[in-house]
Amino acid sequence: MGEVHQLKPRAQPSVPCPVCGKPTSASSLPFCSTRCAHLDLGRWLDGSYRVPTAEGPDEPEKPDPE
Ligand SMILES: [Zn+2]
Numbered sequence: 001m002g003e004v005h006q007l008k009p010r011a012q013p014s015v016p017c018p019v020c021g022k023p024t025s026a027s028s029l030p031f032c033s034t035r036c037a038h039l040d041l042g043r044w045l046d047g048s049y050r051v052p053t054a055e056g057p058d059e060p061e062k063p064d065p066e
Contacts, residue, residue, distance in 0.1 A: 017031050018030065019031055019036035019037075019039050020032060020036055
């Protein structure tokens with residue numbers, strides 16, 4: 001007892017913005033802002049993030065297998 005953990009008031013993920021590396025914002029995850037989200041989208045369109053397979057990136061939501 002007596003051990004105090006300093007919890008952040010906001011449950012922010014520890015993953016920085018993949019575009020600029022700034023702390024992400026809950027309103028524009030996984031980016032720090034919509035601006036970076038658009039920048040990331042631009043990279044996709046530019047082919048910088050092109051994946052070798054026809055499939056997209058990892059699907060965050062998968063149906064639970066039985
Ligand atoms: Zn950013």
